[in-house]
Amino acid sequence: MKLSRDKQENDNLLSRLLQGRLVSGDFFARYWLQIFLVLAMVLVYITNRYSCQRSMEQINRLNNRLEVVRTESIRIRGEYMGRIRESAMQRSVQEAGLDLAVQSQPPYRIED
Numbered sequence: 157m158k159l160s161r162d163k164q165e166n167d168n169l170l171s172r173l174l175q176g177r178l179v180s181g182d183f184f185a186r187y188w189l190q191i192f193l194v195l196a197m198v199l200v201y202i203t204n205r206y207s208c209q210r211s212m213e214q215i216n217r218l219n220n221r222l223e224v225v226r227t228e229s230i231r232i233r234g235e236y237m238g239r240i241r242e243s244a245m246q247r248s249v250q251e252a253g254l255d256l257a258v259q260s261q262p263p264y265r266i267e268d
Contacts, residue, residue: 184191238244242258249256 239248246258
């Protein structure tokens, strides 16, 4: 007898759920403010999480860009340092045919 009563209550609960009568309109009328506050808090939580994820993605994207720029800066600096070396400058002067040479004597200091 008890099994049939439990089955009947489960069927009743299931049928009320499917028909949309599980939560009555009276429930919403009594607790509308609490329901509104809970929904507002859920929306604020979702918004905060979304903006946090977007900020973290932007930070990761900018960190990757910074790493690329640093690598490019090191490459360009190395290339520049190679070009201003004395041997590279002498080679450039010879290729340009400027007839310049490195002095073998240090410059003279003229004093008054």
